[in-house]
Amino acid sequence: VTTNQPHRQTGKARRVTLADVAERAGVSAQLVSLVMRGRPGASPANRERVLQVARELGYVPDARARVLRQERTNLLGVMFHLQQPFHADLVEGIYAAADAAGYEVVLSAVTDTRREDRAIETLLAERCEALILLGPGTPTRQLVELAARLPVTVVARGIADPAIDVVRTADAKGIQLAVDHLAGLGHSRIAHVDGGDAPGAAQRRKGYRDAMRRHGLTDFIQVVPGGLKDDDGARATRQLLDSPHPPTGILAFNDRCATGVLDALYRARLVVPDDVSVVGFDDTHVAAFSHVDLTTVRQDAAVMARLAVDQAVGRLDADLGEAGHEAVVPPTLVVRGTTGTPPSPMN
Amino acid sequence: VTTNQPHRQTGKARRVTLADVAERAGVSAQLVSLVMRGRPGASPANRERVLQVARELGYVPDARARVLRQERTNLLGVMFHLQQPFHADLVEGIYAAADAAGYEVVLSAVTDTRREDRAIETLLAERCEALILLGPGTPTRQLVELAARLPVTVVARGIADPAIDVVRTADAKGIQLAVDHLAGLGHSRIAHVDGGDAPGAAQRRKGYRDAMRRHGLTDFIQVVPGGLKDDDGARATRQLLDSPHPPTGILAFNDRCATGVLDALYRARLVVPDDVSVVGFDDTHVAAFSHVDLTTVRQDAAVMARLAVDQAVGRLDADLGEAGHEAVVPPTLVVRGTTGTPPSPMN
DNA sequence: ATGAAAGCGCTAACAG
DNA sequence: CTGTTAGCGCTTTCAT
Numbered sequence A, B: 001v002t003t004n005q006p007h008r009q010t011g012k013a014r015r016v017t018l019a020d021v022a023e024r025a026g027v028s029a030q031l032v033s034l035v036m037r038g039r040p041g042a043s044p045a046n047r048e049r050v051l052q053v054a055r056e057l058g059y060v061p062d063a064r065a066r067v068l069r070q071e072r073t074n075l076l077g078v079m080f081h082l083q084q085p086f087h088a089d090l091v092e093g094i095y096a097a098a099d100a101a102g103y104e105v106v107l108s109a110v111t112d113t114r115r116e117d118r119a120i121e122t123l124l125a126e127r128c129e130a131l132i133l134l135g136p137g138t139p140t141r142q143l144v145e146l147a148a149r150l151p152v153t154v155v156a157r158g159i160a161d162p163a164i165d166v167v168r169t170a171d172a173k174g175i176q177l178a179v180d181h182l183a184g185l186g187h188s189r190i191a192h193v194d195g196g197d198a199p200g201a202a203q204r205r206k207g208y209r210d211a212m213r214r215h216g217l218t219d220f221i222q223v224v225p226g227g228l229k230d231d232d233g234a235r236a237t238r239q240l241l242d243s244p245h246p247p248t249g250i251l252a253f254n255d256r257c258a259t260g261v262l263d264a265l266y267r268a269r270l271v272v273p274d275d276v277s278v279v280g281f282d283d284t285h286v287a288a289f290s291h292v293d294l295t296t297v298r299q300d301a302a303v304m305a306r307l308a309v310d311q312a313v314g315r316l317d318a319d320l321g322e323a324g325h326e327a328v329v330p331p332t333l334v335v336r337g338t339t340g341t342p343p344s345p346m347n
Numbered sequence C: 001a002t003g004a005a006a007g008c009g010c011t012a013a014c015a016g
Numbered sequence D: 001c002t003g004t005t006a007g008c009g010c011t012t013t014c015a016t
Helices: A018-025 A029-036 A044-057 A063-069 A085-101 A116-125 A140-147 A171-185 A201-214 A230-242 A255-267 A301-317 B018-025 B029-036 B044-057 B063-069 B085-101 B116-125 B140-147 B171-185 B201-214 B230-242 B255-267 B301-317
Strands: A075-081 A104-110 A130-134 A152-155 A165-169 A190-193 A222-224 A249-252 A277-282 A295-298 A326-329 A332-334 B075-081 B104-110 B130-134 B152-155 B165-169 B190-193 B222-224 B249-252 B277-282 B295-298 B326-329 B332-334
Touching (some): A018 A029, A018 A044, A063 B063, A075 A116, A085 B104, A104 B085, A104 B104, A130 A301, A165 A171, A165 A301, A171 A190, A171 A201, A171 A249, A171 A277, A171 A332, A190 A201, A230 A249, A230 A255, A249 A255, B075 B116, B085 B301, B104 B116, B116 B130, B130 B301, B140 B152, B152 B301, B165 B171, B171 B190, B171 B249, B171 B277, B171 B295, B222 B230, B230 B255, B249 B255
Parallel strands (some): A075 A104, A130 A152, A152 A165, A190 A249, A249 A277, B075 B104, B075 B130, B152 B165, B190 B249, B249 B277, B277 B295
Antiparallel strands (some): A295 A332
16 A cells, blocks of 8 residues: 655654554564564464555564564675775675574675775674674784674684684695696796785795696796786786796786786787687686686685584574684686696796 | 783673773763763763773763654665766765764665665664665665655655655766767767666756757667666677678666677677767766776766765754755866767768 | 663563 | 564763
8 A cells, every 4th residue: 555645754753563463453562573583372353354454564574673672683794895806796695594594694795985994894883793804904903803792703814813713715735726736737937926914815825836736847936926806917917927937827815906917918919828828717797708717716605604604693593612613615717718828838 | 902811702702891990980970971972071080080090981872762762863864876987986985974964873884785774774873863775776666655753865866756755866968968969070970879767867858858859969868778787888899890881989878788899899899989989978987997098988986975964864853844856067078088079080 | 970760662571 | 463662872952
């Protein structure tokens, strides 16, 4: 039934409450509460009647009052970075997993003008029972303090503290896959444009060095300072091209960095993959863009999201004990069009 | 002060309340409330003392209880699509603008598994005073019903109903800029890969046709069915290349569609912009990726975000009257590397 | 400048 | 199956 009031109400318009529904339906408030939550304890006739009236009145239960009253809030707080495509994939998975576990998700974004501490504070104020932090840059010390208040799961960043649960990709393993792939194609001069102090960067550097050694390519190890953005990749690549023996293969810290690498190569009139092969990391949809067609190391967002929710819910519902849990998700290599055999097979 | 309890509390651990702070500080709860909100009415000594105790106890005010009690909630609900980069830009701007206007932002994402109606319902349950919906696909009829309950601002989709406020880019104007640009370079065969029934698609189609006529290119008008994704652009492009007189310029519905266009051209061994020029729409950071280097029509997310917040807040705080407001933001053309003079200047 | 009392909308615990 | 009572943590109103 459409209400025919003046169609713009003021912000102060009174909300339809549970009591309104009860009165109109001629039952107690308690009964309405049960019906709205889909709990047993109401006769079919009454249930039907209540739902009918609620619909008529446009009643929407007040989530805030509900949470205030309940012992448990069933709220999972998620902090994410708005400008990271990979976080969008994770949040999507978290919504699904939380739903399945019977939890609500409260989102709090980090932007240029809204820092992580602010985002976390909001989540605490909203009475979240546990926090899932995506790629936090907050110092470990502060995260540990936070974990003394409520369960904290960190995703996509390794934290070596037992107070905190972690879900991360096996970064070293991922970059090893990339090295194996290029070495298998016959590449020797394989360079790594790193991620500085970004989450996972240290592990990827180490994984790169180890893999190179395993392939007997110790002498060709070359790590240049990069970063998370395309500019970083482009800058690093120009530096690589200036060296006496430029690499025939480049492993970028992430996909975005890799696009910068591709651009710098392109501008230097080099052909990918004929002259130089390039591998990214993440498999964001940028990589899948057919125009970019980037060979990359794929992180499985859906699995990571589910594991993060499992850990948080596990702390809340079951008793996972005191020790911190670390879930390491194996990455996979997605071979696309930016990798091939090196120009001269024998160096 | 670090608490030295067993470091993982259970989910049922009691929260620190305002009353706890009051007791510990030896003052009334009311006084603590004033101090925490930074309102006048407390002596400097007491204020200092309360803040000190609050910090010691790790007290965080309960946003839900606060909202429940207050007449006004000062909450702005924002629905956005998690997988749309342009929405991320908008949300970022909305956070900033809301902050400046003294409002809190409640985020509700739309994903593959979480539909728009669910996202909106959550926002209502959270007691948001007004809603800002980014690129909603929800039928106009339902949006109008919603607007009978609370102020609704729709961003990036034109709604022709006075009940709803709208902020949108001047889509027709944007595509006209693109046509002007290509025509100015000497192009005649300029085709448009459209967006079907996506928000703004109809306006862009019309803008394209009008602009072509103005340039005396009526005979060259060619609209092919496209879509929002790169696959759509690639498919449409293959269709264009099959025609007897393929275009020398292609206007894609958006940046992502344009990357598909670029890919199809590339695979057909055509050189951009020497053989064909391509223009996108949105100026998402994909476009700015130096590797893609796409000439595109830029929508100003920051301005649109501020206008959306202004409209919502205007409805709440001031009285903007009953009429729906429509803010149309002028787009700008960003010329990059995918456009140039056509292969044969004449014809 | 400070305190006491009431109540926001809801659900938990109990009584019928 | 239904109704009553109390109270979640906070802010408002009124009194001091």
